[in-house]
Amino acid sequence: YDRTAQLEWLCHVWLTAAAVPPHTPRVLTPHQLTEAVHALRTYGQPQD
Numbered sequence: 925y926d927r928t929a930q931l932e933w934l935c936h937v938w939l940t941a942a943a944v945p946p947h948t949p950r951v952l953t954p955h956q957l958t959e960a961v962h963a964l965r966t967y968g969q970p971q972d
Contacts, residue, residue: 941949952960 938949941947
């Protein structure tokens, strides 16, 4: 059930983003995904 709920939420987000012309959601490249993961892991953490 949890995965189905997440998939439905993701579809809702995708459709909402796709409804804003002329922008179309796109899949991140592996490099962009790595950068996003790093940014989220360090978000709000004190900088050294």
